[in-house]
Amino acid sequence: MTSLVAVDWGTSSLRAARIADDGAVLEERSSTRGILTVPAGGFPQVLQETCGDWLADALCLVSGMAGSRQGWREAPYCACPAGFAEVAQSLTWIAPGRIALVPGLSCEHAGVPDVMRGEEVQVFGAMDLLRQRDGTFVLPGTHSKWVRVREGRVQSFATFMSGECYALLRQHSILARTLPAEEPPLDEAAFTRGVHHAQDSGSLLRSAFSARTLALFDRMQPPALASYLSGLVIGEELRARGSEARSVVLIGSAALTARYALALRTLGVAATSLGSEATWRGLWALARTLEKT
Known part of the structure; x- marks a missing residue:
């Protein structure tokens, strides 16, 4: 597999990791340059400052709020049900083949939409780590997510503030x-x-x-x-x-x-x-x- 630079870019912080072919984390970095601190057009420079030395000949996948309307570029949500394949096909490419934003997920309850951006990556990671294709995944936080997974795909989820x-x-x-x-x-x-x-x-x-x-x-x-x-x-x-x-x-x-x-x-x-x-x-x-x- 092409070497991977994984980036979790949130509202108030930025984390990055260099990941080996077998999934092992080789090195991690973090900064306080969340999306709210980045001026318009400044995302490429901040990424370069954070982990530019990792990016040569590497695939860089960016999850979290960098794909929001306030971020680098809006990455449209991928509608549930969705699994690895649907999300991979819905990436928003900043630099084709090199840098992409992960889209986040959306679902509806009684005609009202719900969304997550960044948590979907954590669910997919948990599924892979635990070899679990079915179950309920809970992501506590400011806006907690309850995610229902069946046969390796997120069927729906609910947000609690x-x-x-x-x-x-x-x-x-x-x-x-x-x-x-x-x-x-x-x-x-x-x-x-x-x-x-x-x-x-x-x-x-x-x-x-x-x-x-x-x-x-x-x-x-x-x-x-x-x-x-x-x-x-x-x-x-x-x-x-x-x-x-x-x-x-x-x-x-x-x-x-x-x-x-x-x-x-x-x-x-x-x-x-x-x-x-x-x-x-x-x-x-x-x-x-x-x-x-």
Whole structure:
């Protein structure tokens, strides 16, 4: 296989990896030059500054927000169901045969579109690493994604604004007055209590206020309240998914996947966790698919 430079270019950061023919990561680099810091027309220069010495005679696949309207060039979404072949065929080429943007995926629920850009590569990487062609893949974050995969293709997915909702409640609601300014270490007992209460209350609109009343009646201390609120928000996400799966694959940062694994385990759902290796494996698998087409 042609040598590969894999790039994950997000809103606030840029990561790149040089990947061997067998999928091994030879070297990684990162910078704070996310797409919001790049002026119009500046993407080629930033890429060159980050990993230009890797690019000679290499294929470069770029995933993430670089393919958005605010990025290098808009890469139209690939509609679900979609697998390796469909995404490989939908690449937007910046330099034919050399540099391409990965398109992201779209699906619809009741006539309303949903999208992901960057997470699809992580799902494909997890599928390849785990040799798993069916299942539910969960990508926690600011906008969490629940992805349903069947026979090696993403059938559909759903987005939950859980991380953003937590930040809004944590920093800009009445609850902020009783929560510590800095995020304390996870209190597992308070967190799982929040997860359980989310299942019983039926709505985050109702359960969120309990973070205030528990403080008012001195039934929970401020450091624990942050974990409790986190449990409420993540618990609401799990409640909304219902009994969709009895096991899931989590993909994301170690700290966040650990919270989701704890919440899932509390509700009797098993979880396998992967980190950044899923991104590099996904881009490598797409490059390998290109060679076969």
